[in-house]
Amino acid sequence: MDQTLDIAMIMGSAREHRFCDTVASWAAAEVEKFFKVAPRVVDPREQEGLSLAETSQAKERFQQKLGHADAMIIVVPEYNHSYPAAVKTVIDEAYGVWKGKPVGFVSYGGISGGLRAVEHLRQVIAELHGLSVRDSVSFASAWEQFDDEGRLKNPDRARSAMTRMLTQINWWGRHLKESRSVEPYPF
Numbered sequence: 078m079d080q081t082l083d084i085a086m087i088m089g090s091a092r093e094h095r096f097c098d099t100v101a102s103w104a105a106a107e108v109e110k111f112f113k114v115a116p117r118v119v120d121p122r123e124q125e126g127l128s129l130a131e132t133s134q135a136k137e138r139f140q141q142k143l144g145h146a147d148a149m150i151i152v153v154p155e156y157n158h159s160y161p162a163a164v165k166t167v168i169d170e171a172y173g174v175w176k177g178k179p180v181g182f183v184s185y186g187g188i189s190g191g192l193r194a195v196e197h198l199r200q201v202i203a204e205l206h207g208l209s210v211r212d213s214v215s216f217a218s219a220w221e222q223f224d225d226e227g228r229l230k231n232p233d234r235a236r237s238a239m240t241r242m243l244t245q246i247n248w249w250g251r252h253l254k255e256s257r258s259v260e261p262y263p264f
C-alpha cells in the first residue's frame with residue numbers, strides 16, 4: 078500500500094488583494110516540509126461566477142483535484158462570523174469527494190482568528206461524510222503576524238500547531254486511505 082498522501086489545499090477567499098495568498102503560501106510550505114510533497118492548490122477564483130452549473134471546467138477541476146486527494150486542508154478567513162461564500166461554492170461544486178477523508182483547517186481573521194468560520198465548516202464537512210481533525214491552526218489579527226515578505230514574525234507557535242494538525246491528518250489519512258482500498262465507504 079502506497080503510504081504517500083495526496084493533499085489538496087483549498088483557498089478560502091476569492092477577494093481581490095486577499096490575505097489568503099500569504100497564509101496559504103506559508104501553509105503550503107509547511108505541508109511540503111511535513112509530507113515531502115507539495116499540496117494541490119484548489120482556488121475558488123477558477124470558477125466562473127456562482128452559477129453552480131451542472132458542468133463547467135472549474136467544477137471538473139475542483140472535482141478532479143479533490144477527488145484524487147487523500148486529505149484536504151482549508152485555508153479560511155472569517156467573514157461575518159462564518160466562512161466566505163467562495164469556499165462554500167467549492168465545497169458544493171465538488172460534492173461527493175469528501176467521503177471518508179480527513180480535513181484540517183488553517184484559519185485567520187480579526188480577534189477570533191477565524192475560529193467561528195472553522196466551527197461552521199466542521200458542520201458542513203460532517204454532512205459530506207468528511208472527518209474534520211481536532212486541532213487547527215489559527216491566526217488572530219493575521220496581518221500583524223506576517224512581515225511584508227509573508228514570513229511569520231514569531232513562527233514557533235504556528236509551526237507547533239501545524240505539526241499537531243498535520244500529524245492528525247497523516248494518521249487519519251493513511252488509515253482511511255487503506256480502509257477505503259479494502260472496503261469502499263458505504264454511503
Ligand SMILES: Cc1cc2nc3c(=O)[nH]c(=O)nc-3n(C[C@H](O)[C@H](O)[C@H](O)COP(=O)(O)O)c2cc1C
Pocket residue numbers: 090091092094095096097098154155156157158159185186187188189190191219
Ligand atoms: C466581508 C468581510 C467580513 C469580515 N468579518 C469578519 C468577522 O466577522 N470576524 C473577523 O475576525 N474578521 C472579519 N473580517 C476580517 C477578515 O477575516 C480579514 O480581513 C481577512 O484577512 C480576510 O481574508 P482575505 O483577505 O483572504 O479575503 C471580515 C472581512 C470581510 C472582507
